[in-house]
Amino acid sequence: MIRFYFALWAAKAAKVLIRLFHKVIKKEGTNFPGIVALKLCPNILARIVKPRTVIAVTGTNGKTTMTNMISDCLEAAGYDVTSNRLGSNIITGITAALVNNATLFNKSKHDIGVLEVDERSSILVYEHVKPTYLVCTNLSRDSLSRNPHPHYIFDVVQKGLPKTTKLILNADDLISARLKTDQKNVYYGTGHMEGDSDECRNIVNDIQVCPVCHTPLVYDYVHYNHIGRAHCPACGFASPEPDYEAVSFDYGTMRMQVRDKNGQIYSYHMISNSIFNLYNEVTVIAFLREFGIEPDKLVDILENVTIVSTRYRNSTVEGIDVISNMAKGQISTACSVVFDYVSKQPKEKEIVMMLEDAHFGDSENLTYIYDTDFEFLNDEKIYNIVAVGKRAQDFVFRMLVAGIPKERLHAVAQMKDLAPELVLKDGEAVYILYDNYSVDLENEARNIIENTIRERKNHA
Amino acid sequence: MRKIEILYPEVGNLFGDLFNMNYLKQCLPDADYIETHLNETPRFAQEDVDMIYIGPLPEYAQEIAIEKLMPLKERLEEVIDKGTVILATGNAQEIFGSYIENDDGSKIQCLGLFDAYAKRKMMDRFNTPFSGTMKDGDETIRIVGFKSQFTQMYGDNGNSYVFDVEKGCGINPESKKEGLRRKNFIGTNVLGPIMIMNPPFTRYIMKLLGVAQPTVAFEEDAEACYRIRLDEFEKMNVEV
Structure with a gap:
C-alpha cells in the first residue's frame, strides 16, 4: 500500500514538473507520469481507482477522433468525463490518465473515463481496467513493425477482452465484427453509399475468403478495403445486421439519416463528408444511444461537434x-x-x-x-x-x-x-x-x- | 509464353509483397500470370509452369496453405528439381521447411522440403533493415530491404542460403546466411518488396526465366532509389 501511494504521489509530482518544464524540454511528456508510476509500482493499474464507467476506444483507424468525439458529446450532455485524449494510448498513457483522475487519496475525480487504447496494449490494460463498454472502430492493416495484419490484432484484442464488457462493433468490418460473437454485441454500419462498388477497388482486402469454409466471399457492397457487407455463397456466413445504420446522406445539407434498432430514423448533422468521419459519427451515435442519451438530445449535441483540427x-x-x-x-x-x-x-x-x-x-x-x-x-x-x-x-x-x-x-x-x-x-x-x-x-x-x-x- | 503462377494472392499479400508480381508484370508483360486461389488446384500440379510466387500470409492462412500444399509435396519437389523458379517471400518460405513451432511449444508440420524450422514469438515482433550480397555469375549483386517478422528460422542453411548478410541478420539473429535456396527455389524474409527495391535482383530472376538481356520497368528511377538506399545502408549502423 505504501509503495502504491508513493508511486501515485511521485507520478503526480512528475506531472507538475513536466507542466513547469515542458517548454524547456520541448516535449509534452503526457505519459511521463505513467512511466514513473509503473516504474515505482508495476501493479499500479490494479490498485488505482477507476471511474465508475470506463469506455475503451480501440481500432486501427479513428481512435483519437472517436475518443475526442465521445468525450465532447458526453460533456455536452452534462457528464463528468476524464480521458487520455491528450496523452498516449499505450499502458503508460492509460496509467497517466488514471493517475490524473485519482485524488491524492485514490478517489476518482470523475464518473466517466473515455480511454483510447492501443490494440496491442489490450491484454495489459484490460487485465486491470475492465471497460464497461468497448467501442471498436475497425481492424485493418497497421504499422507492420508492430501490428502486421488485422487477424493478428483481432487475436490480441479478443484475448484481452473481459466477459463483462459490452461491445459496440462495426458491422461493416468482417474482422472486428467477429469479436466475442458468443455474447450480445451492438453493431453499427452505414448502408449502401454513392460510389460504393460490389468488389474491392483497393489493393488490400484483408478478408477475401470466408473464415469458416475459405470460399471467396461475395461483397454486396464495399465502401473501401474490406469495409462493406459480404456473405459466403457456400456456407451462409455473413456480416451481422447493424442495430444502428446510416441509411442516407445529403451532402448538400450535410444531414444523414440513421435508423436505430427500433426502426426509428433520426436526422443528424454530418460533421464531415469523408467516409472515415461518417463512420466515426455513426459509431458515436450507436455508442451514445446505447449509453442512454435520448435521440433528440443527441441530434442537438451533434450539431456542434467538430473534429480535431490537426487532422x-x-x-x-x-x-x-x-x-x-x-x-x-x-x-x-x-x-x-x-x-x-x-x-x-x-x-x-x-x-x-x-x-x-x-x-x-x-x-x-x-x-x-x-x-x-x-x-x-x-x-x-x-x-x-x-x-x-x-x-x-x-x-x-x-x-x-x-x-x-x-x-x-x-x-x-x-x-x-x-x-x-x-x-x-x-x-x-x-x-x-x-x-x-x-x-x-x-x-x-x-x-x-x-x-x-x-x-x-x-x-x- | 512464360507461365507465372501466383499462389493464394487473396491471403498471401502482406507488406505490399504482391508488388513483386505487379512489378514483374510491368517488366515482363508478355508472360501469362495465373492467380490460384485457396480452393483451386494449383496450375503447377497440372502442368509445368515457369515460375511460382507465394507471398507473406497471416498465420491462419499460412496453416491453410500448408494443408492445401501438403498433398502436392512430391510434385513440388519434382518442380524444384526441374529448375522451376520459385520465389517465396516473408513467412511463405516457412511452408517449405520442416515445421513451425508455436509460442506454446505445439508444432505445425510443414512440407519438409528444407531441413529448417521456424519458431513463432507472437508478442515479439522482430524488425531490422537488411543488406547482403548474392552471386549472379561473376557479378556480385547487392541486396537491400527490411525484415519484419514474428518468426525466426533455425537449421543449417550453410549450403542452401540465398544472401550473405552484410547488415542485419540471416534466418535468425545469430545467422549470417539469409534465406533458403535449392536450385531455383528462393525463399527469403527480406521485404521491400525485394524485386522493387533491388533492380539487379529482378534482372536476375528474369534471367532465370530465360530473358537474355533483361531490363526492368522504369529502370532509371528504380536504379536511382536503389543507389540512394545502398549508400544510406552503407553508412547505417544496424544492431540486431
Whole structure:
C-alpha cells in the first residue's frame, strides 16, 4: 500500500514538473507520469481507482477522433468525463490518465473515463481496467513493425477482452465484427453509399475468403478495403445486421439519416463528408444511444461537434484553396481513403506529399506504400504531385508503378525546394497530405505554399 | 509464353509483397500470370509452369496453405528439381521447411522440403533493415530491404542460403546466411518488396526465366532509389 501511494504521489509530482518544464524540454511528456508510476509500482493499474464507467476506444483507424468525439458529446450532455485524449494510448498513457483522475487519496475525480487504447496494449490494460463498454472502430492493416495484419490484432484484442464488457462493433468490418460473437454485441454500419462498388477497388482486402469454409466471399457492397457487407455463397456466413445504420446522406445539407434498432430514423448533422468521419459519427451515435442519451438530445449535441483540427484544415489564399489532410503514414488504409477522397474532389489540384517519417531516423520501412492505393491519384485533375523528404524518390517511383505519368511527378529532398515545383493555378486546390509525425512539417509547407501564392500574385 | 503462377494472392499479400508480381508484370508483360486461389488446384500440379510466387500470409492462412500444399509435396519437389523458379517471400518460405513451432511449444508440420524450422514469438515482433550480397555469375549483386517478422528460422542453411548478410541478420539473429535456396527455389524474409527495391535482383530472376538481356520497368528511377538506399545502408549502423 505504501509503495502504491508513493508511486501515485511521485507520478503526480512528475506531472507538475513536466507542466513547469515542458517548454524547456520541448516535449509534452503526457505519459511521463505513467512511466514513473509503473516504474515505482508495476501493479499500479490494479490498485488505482477507476471511474465508475470506463469506455475503451480501440481500432486501427479513428481512435483519437472517436475518443475526442465521445468525450465532447458526453460533456455536452452534462457528464463528468476524464480521458487520455491528450496523452498516449499505450499502458503508460492509460496509467497517466488514471493517475490524473485519482485524488491524492485514490478517489476518482470523475464518473466517466473515455480511454483510447492501443490494440496491442489490450491484454495489459484490460487485465486491470475492465471497460464497461468497448467501442471498436475497425481492424485493418497497421504499422507492420508492430501490428502486421488485422487477424493478428483481432487475436490480441479478443484475448484481452473481459466477459463483462459490452461491445459496440462495426458491422461493416468482417474482422472486428467477429469479436466475442458468443455474447450480445451492438453493431453499427452505414448502408449502401454513392460510389460504393460490389468488389474491392483497393489493393488490400484483408478478408477475401470466408473464415469458416475459405470460399471467396461475395461483397454486396464495399465502401473501401474490406469495409462493406459480404456473405459466403457456400456456407451462409455473413456480416451481422447493424442495430444502428446510416441509411442516407445529403451532402448538400450535410444531414444523414440513421435508423436505430427500433426502426426509428433520426436526422443528424454530418460533421464531415469523408467516409472515415461518417463512420466515426455513426459509431458515436450507436455508442451514445446505447449509453442512454435520448435521440433528440443527441441530434442537438451533434450539431456542434467538430473534429480535431490537426487532422484537417483549410484556408483560401488569393482564390486558391490550401487544404491539409492528415493521411497517417505507415497505415495503408488511412492513406488510401485520403487519396480516394482527394481524387474525387472536383477542382484541379496539386498535391504536396509528406507521408514519410524518415526525418526521425536513418531509414524506415516503406513497404506499406505498396499496400497503399497511389493508383487513385492517377487522375488528370491531379496535374502536379510533389513528394517532399528524404524518401521522395521512393514515393515518385511508387507513383510511376501506379501508372501516373512522369511529367506530373516531382521529388524534392528538402522543404526549401518545394516552392519552385508548385504551379498554383487560379481557382485550384493544393492538398498537403502529411503524416501524424509530420505536423511541424505541415505548418512549414503551408507557410511556403501560402507565401508563394501571395508573392506570385504580387508579382503578377 | 512464360507461365507465372501466383499462389493464394487473396491471403498471401502482406507488406505490399504482391508488388513483386505487379512489378514483374510491368517488366515482363508478355508472360501469362495465373492467380490460384485457396480452393483451386494449383496450375503447377497440372502442368509445368515457369515460375511460382507465394507471398507473406497471416498465420491462419499460412496453416491453410500448408494443408492445401501438403498433398502436392512430391510434385513440388519434382518442380524444384526441374529448375522451376520459385520465389517465396516473408513467412511463405516457412511452408517449405520442416515445421513451425508455436509460442506454446505445439508444432505445425510443414512440407519438409528444407531441413529448417521456424519458431513463432507472437508478442515479439522482430524488425531490422537488411543488406547482403548474392552471386549472379561473376557479378556480385547487392541486396537491400527490411525484415519484419514474428518468426525466426533455425537449421543449417550453410549450403542452401540465398544472401550473405552484410547488415542485419540471416534466418535468425545469430545467422549470417539469409534465406533458403535449392536450385531455383528462393525463399527469403527480406521485404521491400525485394524485386522493387533491388533492380539487379529482378534482372536476375528474369534471367532465370530465360530473358537474355533483361531490363526492368522504369529502370532509371528504380536504379536511382536503389543507389540512394545502398549508400544510406552503407553508412547505417544496424544492431540486431
